[in-house]
Amino acid sequence: MAIILVTGGAGFIGSHACLRLLETGNEIISLDSYVNSSKNVFKAINKICELKGINHELIKIYECDILDKKSVEDIFQNSINNNKEIQGVIHFAGLKSVKESEANPHKYWEVNFGGTLNLLKVMKNFNCRKLVFSSSATIYGETNKFPIAEDSQIKPINPYGKTKAAVEQLLLDIYNSEPNKWSITNLRYFNPVGSHHSGLIGEDPKGVPNNLFPIICKVANGEIEKLEIYGCDWPTIDGTGIRDYIHIEDLVEGHKKALELMFSEKKTSYRCINLGCGHGVSVLEMVKTFEKANNCRIKKVFEPRREGDVAKTYADISLAKKILGWKPKRSLYDVCKDGWKWAKTNPNGY
Numbered sequence: 001m002a003i004i005l006v007t008g009g010a011g012f013i014g015s016h017a018c019l020r021l022l023e024t025g026n027e028i029i030s031l032d033s034y035v036n037s038s039k040n041v042f043k044a045i046n047k048i049c050e051l052k053g054i055n056h057e058l059i060k061i062y063e064c065d066i067l068d069k070k071s072v073e074d075i076f077q078n079s080i081n082n083n084k085e086i087q088g089v090i091h092f093a094g095l096k097s098v099k100e101s102e103a104n105p106h107k108y109w110e111v112n113f114g115g116t117l118n119l120l121k122v123m124k125n126f127n128c129r130k131l132v133f134s135s136s137a138t139i140y141g142e143t144n145k146f147p148i149a150e151d152s153q154i155k156p157i158n159p160y161g162k163t164k165a166a167v168e169q170l171l172l173d174i175y176n177s178e179p180n181k182w183s184i185t186n187l188r189y190f191n192p193v194g195s196h197h198s199g200l201i202g203e204d205p206k207g208v209p210n211n212l213f214p215i216i217c218k219v220a221n222g223e224i225e226k227l228e229i230y231g232c233d234w235p236t237i238d239g240t241g242i243r244d245y246i247h248i249e250d251l252v253e254g255h256k257k258a259l260e261l262m263f264s265e266k267k268t269s270y271r272c273i274n275l276g277c278g279h280g281v282s283v284l285e286m287v288k289t290f291e292k293a294n295n296c297r298i299k300k301v302f303e304p305r306r307e308g309d310v311a312k313t314y315a316d317i318s319l320a321k322k323i324l325g326w327k328p329k330r331s332l333y334d335v336c337k338d339g340w341k342w343a344k345t346n347p348n349g350y
Ligand code: NAD
Pocket: 007, 008, 009, 010, 011, 012, 013, 014, 031, 032, 033, 034, 035, 036, 037, 064, 065, 066, 067, 091, 092, 093, 094, 095, 096, 111, 115, 134, 135, 136, 137, 189, 190, 191, 192
């Protein structure tokens, strides 16, 4: 049991992480500006807690921009004043659209890098030195070697991925500056998808979604007429792109394990760990599984390849298994069932 600051706690991954940490007896402080999320997520979290008999008063919510250092300091100070000193941080807050990062790199460097720098300065001032950081598989360069292990070349090709790689570098420098004090884990996510099995919380992208799974849900509920499949001529089993889709509940379990490890071990650590399901799934396989799980038809059409796409990517997850004692438990079928449960009952999000 610990007191954990979750930055970006209202977001897709952050909200599922808050819930899981509450379920396992931790106290949560959420910091979010709601630039890409809604405060209403906390009503849904409260509802799930009530249904499960979990004390939802153990979550404290702050509206705060991570770029506003003084406000971040106030959160740390308040927690001390309330005798609830923050012991560790999971840092989700950030911007995540590759496309937007190409159009507006300033914003991405400012929020993703500058925001993290602020957080780290405040953490150091308040003597809080346990951090789990949301990194991404986009930091890996193009490769022919699969599955992708953590020691693959780091060579991001877009500003979003570059900010994530730069933060990892910054975190390594910070760890090395006080190696006996900091414990840092960079979790490199592949493709997080699906929703909590209750269907009460899920992904609520603002604007038009770009990612496959939310688009399939919008085709299923008739909001989008058909799925445009970007490429039928990739060098893959069926010509469509292959990715490593991981159920959101498995992903956040990885965070819980990473925190538990940090709090249980005597030594400090700096680690980079992939979180994925460990195998590749094609667009057509995803569509077929969704249709089967939800007894529906997804209208689709083949379009040219999308700029910047790669044929395939999937993770080597042996390090997560070995170090965290973690492995994904949910199938692609669960992803499709749980994800649709949320999307069909909340077509307009929160
Ligand atoms: P999300 O947009 O749903 O959540 C991010 C949260 O951060 C949002 O609630 C947003 O309002 C908040 N935020 C953004 N800028 C902020 C700021 N300046 N101050 C305070 N809060 C701010 O995204 P997500 O999918 O939950 O992703 C969480 C993290 O995981 C991000 O850092 C993202 O880059 C990383 N990640 C996500 C994926 C993915 O596919 N979802 C993959 C790899 C890595």
